[in-house]
Each structure stands twice: as C-alpha cells, then as structure tokens.
Amino acid sequence: xxxxxxxxxxxxxxxxxxxxxxxxxxxxxxxxxxxxxxxxxxxxxxxxxxxxxxxxxxxxxxxxxxxxxxxxxxxxxxxxxxxxxxxxxxxxxxxxxxxxxxxxxxxxxxxxxx
Amino acid sequence: xxxxxxxxxxxxxxxxxxxxxxxxxxxxxxxxxxxxxxxxxxxxxxxxxxxxxxxxxxxxxxxxxxxxxxxxxxxxxxxxxxxxxxxxxxxxxxxxxxxxxxxxxxxxxxxxxx
Numbered sequence: 001x002x003x004x005x006x007x008x009x010x011x012x013x014x015x016x017x018x019x020x021x022x023x024x025x026x027x028x029x030x031x032x033x034x035x036x037x038x039x040x041x042x043x044x045x046x047x048x049x050x051x052x053x054x055x056x057x058x059x060x061x062x063x064x065x066x067x068x069x070x071x072x073x074x075x076x077x078x079x080x081x082x083x084x085x086x087x088x089x090x091x092x093x094x095x096x097x098x099x100x101x102x103x104x105x106x107x108x109x110x111x112x113x114x
Numbered sequence: 115x116x117x118x119x120x121x122x123x124x125x126x127x128x129x130x131x132x133x134x135x136x137x138x139x140x141x142x143x144x145x146x147x148x149x150x151x152x153x154x155x156x157x158x159x160x161x162x163x164x165x166x167x168x169x170x171x172x173x174x175x176x177x178x179x180x181x182x183x184x185x186x187x188x189x190x191x192x193x194x195x196x197x198x199x200x201x202x203x204x205x206x207x208x209x210x211x212x213x214x215x216x217x218x219x220x221x222x223x224x225x226x227x228x
Contacts, residue, residue: 004157033215042118043158043204045215056215091158103216105150105158 002026004106006092012112018080021109025074025094031055032075033095033103034067038088046090049075050097061086082113116141116207120219128227133177133192135222137205140186145207147188148216149179152202161203164188166210175199200226 005024013019025032034046046065047057051072060067064083069075079086089108095101121136139147146165150158162173169181175198179190188205202223206216 035216035218042220043216043218045217048215059215093158102160102163104160107155107157 004092004094004104006090006106006109008109009107010110010112012114013082014114015084016081018078019082019111021077021079021090021111023075023077023092023094023106025092026104028096029094029104030072030097031095031101031103032069033093034075034077035091035093036088037091037108038085043091046077079111082111084113087111087113116145116209116217118205118207118217118219120203120205120222122222123220124223124225126225126227127195129197130194133190133195133199133224135190135203135205135224137179137188137190137219138186139188139205139207141207143210144181144183146210147179147181148206148208149173149177149188149190150204150206150218152204152221154201158204161190195224195226197226197228200224 007022032049035043037043045059048055049069052069066078091108093103093105095103117140119138148163149161152158162171164171164181172178177192202221204221205219
C-alpha cells in the first residue's frame with residue numbers, strides 16, 4: 001500500500017511568488033493534517049481536514065496560506081505571496097477515523113523563499 | 115495548552131551504548147504520547163505510543179519508553195545503540211480521544227559513533 005506522498009520534494013521561489021504544495025494521503029484515510037517545521041524550531045500544526053471539511057485551522061499563520069481538499073482526497077496548500085519566513089519543511093500526515101488513529105507522515109516538501 | 119520539552123537537541127553515543135532521549139510534557143490531563151523518528155530524506159515514522167494501557171511501551175527497532183505521570187515524563191531508551199539508529203527523534207503529545215493534532219518537541223538528533 002502506498003504511503004503519504006508529497007509533491008514537490010523541494011521548491012525554491014522568490015519572495016512574492018506563489019507556491020502550491022500537494023499531498024496525497026493514504027487511500028481511505030479521512031483525516032489529513034498539515035504541519036510545518038521552520039529551521040531550528042519544532043514541528044507545528046497548521047490544519048486538519050476531515051474529508052473535505054476543515055476541522056481545525058488554528059495553526060494557519062495568516063491569510064497568505066490557503067489549504068483545500070476538494071473531494072476529500074488529495075490536498076493542496078498554497079502560499080501567496082510567499083515571504084522569507086515561510087521557508088521550512090511542510091509535512092502532510094493522514095490517519096483513519098477513530099480513537100488513537102496513528103498519523104502517517106509524508107517525506108515533506110522543503111520550501112526555500114529567497 | 116499542551117507542550118513538550120526534549121532535553122538535548124543533540125545526543126551522541128557510542129555503538130553498543132545505552133540510548134536515553136528525554137521528553138517531558140505539560141498537559142492538564144494525561145495525554146497520548148508518541149515518539150517519532152526521522153531518518154535522512156524520509157518522513158516521520160512512529161516508533162511507539164502510549165495511550166493509557168501499560169506504562170512501559172515497547173516499540174520498533176528495540177526502543178521502549180516509560181510513561182511516568184508523577185514526573186510528567188516519557189523518556190525513550192534503547193539498551194544498545196546501533197549505527198542505523200542515527201536519526202532525529204521527536205516526542206509528541208496529543209489530546210485523548212479522536213483524531214486531534216500532534217504537539218511536538220523540538221527534536222533530538224542522535225549520533226552513533228563507531
């Protein structure tokens with residue numbers, strides 16, 4: 001069974017540009033999470049989808065970040081316009097519904113904003 | 115609010131020596147606790163989890179952790195380090211119940227010397 005996949009693995013953009021990150025969860029997993037690790041800091045939660053609905057978006061930094069999960073399958077995270085402080089590794093995770101559901105993580109997308 | 119403290123951002127051990135990675139948490143009620151490992155260029159992989167069954171939890175690759183409520187700790191140990199254990203380790207907490215976000219510590223980079 002395929003794990004969580006993320007695309008691209010690396011992205012280097014200029015400040016002010018737009019970038020879209022994609023996450024494909026494990027098939028059948030209704031829960032999808034986005035996390036971010038800024039260099040030297042801890043991995044921080046961004047938001048949580050249950051199917052196509054945003055369950056918790058309390059970690060989204062500001063309105064330059066837009067996450068979608070149309071159809072409840074893959075998800076995209078768009079940053080527009082990107083700022084220097086958006087650089088970091090963006091992780092996606094998915095889990096099945098139910099108590100204690102383990103979150104399975106993707107390899108991450110390393111975003112560098114110059 | 116929950117928080118996690120990992121003591122030591124970098125731990126170095128010799129091959130065959132004991133591995134001890136420290137994790138303390140802060141939570142109003144005992145949460146679920148997790149240890150994740152990230153090998154180079156890979157996603158986070160679950161090592162073990164505590165969800166209120168036995169306080170001594172055994173995980174993959176010979177790792178184990180003990181939940182100590184009185185000390186609010188969940189330290190990770192392995193009796194004998196192997197070169198392949200070199201990686202970054204993350205302690206995380208999660209609210210009990212259904213699918214909630216993870217709160218991570220800053221991570222501990224483990225180096226194993228021959």
